[in-house]
Amino acid sequence: MGFLAALDRGPTARAALEAMTGAPAQVLARAPGRVNLIGEHTDYNGGAVLPVALPHATWAAASVRTDGRVRVRSLQRRDDEVAVELPSVAACGPGLSPTWAGYAVGVLWTLARAGVPVPGLDLVVDSTVPLGAGLSSSAALECAVGAAVLGVLGRPVAGADADLLVDAAVAAEQQVVGAPTGGMDQAVAVHGRAGHAVHLDFATGAAAARRLVALPLHERGLALLVTDTRVAHALADGGPDAEPVGYAARRADCEEAARLLGVPSLREAVPDAVEALPDGRPRRRARHVVSETARVAAFVAALERDDRRELGRLLAGSHASLRDDMEVSCPELDLAVTAATGAGALGARMTGGGFGGSTVALVDEQSLGLVAAAVDEAFEREGLAAPQHLVVEASDGASWSPV
Numbered sequence: 001m002g003f004l005a006a007l008d009r010g011p012t013a014r015a016a017l018e019a020m021t022g023a024p025a026q027v028l029a030r031a032p033g034r035v036n037l038i039g040e041h042t043d044y045n046g047g048a049v050l051p052v053a054l055p056h057a058t059w060a061a062a063s064v065r066t067d068g069r070v071r072v073r074s075l076q077r078r079d080d081e082v083a084v085e086l087p088s089v090a091a092c093g094p095g096l097s098p099t100w101a102g103y104a105v106g107v108l109w110t111l112a113r114a115g116v117p118v119p120g121l122d123l124v125v126d127s128t129v130p131l132g133a134g135l136s137s138s139a140a141l142e143c144a145v146g147a148a149v150l151g152v153l154g155r156p157v158a159g160a161d162a163d164l165l166v167d168a169a170v171a172a173e174q175q176v177v178g179a180p181t182g183g184m185d186q187a188v189a190v191h192g193r194a195g196h197a198v199h200l201d202f203a204t205g206a207a208a209a210r211r212l213v214a215l216p217l218h219e220r221g222l223a224l225l226v227t228d229t230r231v232a233h234a235l236a237d238g239g240p241d242a243e244p245v246g247y248a249a250r251r252a253d254c255e256e257a258a259r260l261l262g263v264p265s266l267r268e269a270v271p272d273a274v275e276a277l278p279d280g281r282p283r284r285r286a287r288h289v290v291s292e293t294a295r296v297a298a299f300v301a302a303l304e305r306d307d308r309r310e311l312g313r314l315l316a317g318s319h320a321s322l323r324d325d326m327e328v329s330c331p332e333l334d335l336a337v338t339a340a341t342g343a344g345a346l347g348a349r350m351t352g353g354g355f356g357g358s359t360v361a362l363v364d365e366q367s368l369g370l371v372a373a374a375v376d377e378a379f380e381r382e383g384l385a386a387p388q389h390l391v392v393e394a395s396d397g398a399s400w401s402p403v
């Protein structure tokens with residue numbers, strides 16, 4: 001058992017770009033993945049979230065082309081290197097195939113649409129964010145490429161340009177790739193800060209109100225253990241009469257629940273009204289969102305007063321709610337949570353959209369190895385492939401530097 005290292009892939013991205021173009025790279029940009037501490041499936045319901053930027057990140061090396069074309073190569077899948085070439089920035093919009101291309105260059109199109117003079121570019125990306133693990137490798141990719149664009153234009157990732165980058169990355173995911181995600185991932189990929197979690201409140205819509213929350217884990221002898229189960233369950237629909245499945249279906253359920261409750265978003269729902277709904281999916285989804293929103297506020301308060309029992313209780317409550325009411329967990333996530341808690345973690349829960357992916361556990365620093373080993377043993381006993389562990393320190397959001 002080992003922990004996935006957060007290596008600096010900047011040099012490999014830069015060397016590969018220079019080999020591809022035969023000329024020096026101009027800019028090296030970086031954007032992190034994220035782990036959400038608490039506040040799951042709340043962002044698209046006007047609720048609050050509390051993510052942390054990972055030390056694991058995506059790098060994008062970039063140089064401007066004079067012919068307006070766009071070429072991007074990814075080193076992320078060593079067994080399956082991919083490259084995409086497009087005739088112009090205008091060709092980086094909806095309908096791109098494969099999906100990977102949309103994540104990589106969709107943000108060029110959305111930035112251009114927002115009035116940024118995006119030039120033709122050569123880009124090489126590389127990453128240490130595990131793919132498909134619920135740790136927002138896609139937002140890291142969108143934001144790294146977007147930061148590289150700001151870089152070649154000499155515009156720092158700060159102030160209005162940082163907000164512009166978040167919006168462009170969200171728009172790329174929603175409009176170019178077609179994934180109806182909620183906005184948390186891109187916001188923390190840009191606004192993450194070392195030593196802090198980012199409290200984002202989506203009450204006013206996608207442009208979330210932002211507040212940094214100190215996360216003095218090491219100072220308190222604590223650590224965050226993220227476990228990638230390496231499981232991604234297929235979300236195919238089971239036919240016209242089957243229950244809808246997947247992230248989009250959960251969003252639709254929440255909208256239906258808000259409609260039944262007569263509120264603009266589940267953020268506005270109150271527990272008594274939720275419990276008065278007839279038994280069924282809308283009631284369960286609304287119950288999750290309402291209880292999870294309360295847990296985010298309680299978690300921030302418990303962090304401030306270093307109440308570890310309460311932090312653990314809230315993580316456990318979040319997991320139970322995601323499993324039973326939101327119905328986005330799966331046996332492997334449940335197993336990782338049970339094993340971590342059984343081995344002494346203060347608390348653990350699934351993190352991200354669900355249906356596979358990762359868990360996050362709050363543990364005493366000295367117990368990191370023990371807890372990770374207990375999860376490995378549990379997986380082995382069940383005949384499951386070994387999970388991958390990451391130790392997470394809260395890190396900085398997107399940035400670029402000249403090469």
Ligand code: GLA
Pocket residue numbers: 039040041042043044181182183184185352353354
């Ligand atoms: C995915 C989405 C986010 C958020 C989470 C669930 O990561 O991209 O916007 O909805 O799922 O909390």
